[in-house]
């Protein structure tokens with residue numbers, strides 16, 4: 001279909017500069033254009049960068065189920081600030097807030113975090129109970145996360161079982 005419509009795809013083309021009507025990539029490839037429509041890299045907020053909590057995209061790395069920071073045991077991040085692999089959308093912020101509030105209360109009580117964000121970006125239909133679109137780019141496997149400061153059930157190291 002792309003051939004039919006005379007669409008050429010140039011992959012891994014990282015724009016370094018624009019010379020007149022030519023795009024130039026970091027590896028010195030050039031593509032001419034008549035009309036340029038370009039989308040800048042979608043990054044997190046500058047204040048996240050200044051805080052030192054962000055990754056290279058100014059997003060706070062969190063456990064994608066519990067939204068607890070993977071670096072700090074007393075910080076949660078949700079919405080656009082987090083690095084969960086879901087859309088940066090108001091609906092994601094809304095649904096992840098539901099998970100956060102439930103988990104936060106359990107967390108401060110020293111109980112396991114049982115609420116689990118599933119990447120939902122739209123509401124569930126009453127007829128089938130399933131999300132119509134999952135926002136996460138991969139299915140969320142249940143089970144215990146390894147290598148972090150908290151297990152998947154959210155129990156902090158040394159915390160009493162809930």
Ligand SMILES: Cc1cc2nc3c(=O)[nH]c(=O)nc-3n(C[C@H](O)[C@H](O)[C@H](O)COP(=O)(O)OP(=O)(O)OC[C@H]3O[C@@H](n4cnc5c(N)ncnc54)[C@H](O)[C@@H]3O)c2cc1C
Nearest residue numbers: 045047048078079080081082087088089090091092093094
């Ligand atoms: C043009 C546009 C259209 C969009 N359309 C849609 C849509 O149709 N549907 C959809 O689902 N999503 C849409 N979105 C995305 C949606 O707006 C965001 O994903 C959502 O607002 C994220 O919510 P948040 O609470 O994480 O962050 P935000 O809504 O950005 O809230 C962050 C808050 O932090 C405040 N803040 C910033 N710095 C500081 C500081 N230093 N101290 C204290 N407070 C601070 C800000 O003022 C802001 O109020 C759109 C976004 C844009 C820009």
